Amino acid sequence: LTVGNLTARAIASKCSLRLEILDVSFCRGLTNEALGLIVDSCSSLRTLKLFGCTQITDIFLKGHSNSLVKIIGIEGSILEQ
Secondary structure, eight states: OOOOHHHHHHHHHHSTTTOOEEEOTTOTTOOHHHHHHHHHHOTTOOEEEOTTOTTOOHHHHTTOOOTTOEEEOSTTOEEEO
16 A cells, blocks of 8 residues: 555545554655645644655644654754744
C-alpha cells in the first residue's frame, strides 16, 4: 500500500479534530503539498514524525500554518515553532 496524496486528503478530512501524533516515516509517496494539507487541516496535531522522508523539503517545513506542530525525523531538524 502506497501512502500518497489520496491518503493525505483522507487524513485531513476525517481525522482533523482528534489527531495529535502522526508517524509517516518512510512514506516517500507523500509530497510537500500533501503533508501541508494534513498539518494545516489537523489543528490538534502536535507531533509529526518524518524519518526517512527524504522527499520533504523546506517548502513544507517553512510553509505550513500549524505553529504548534513539532516535526521530527528530517535530517538535522527537530523543529518547534
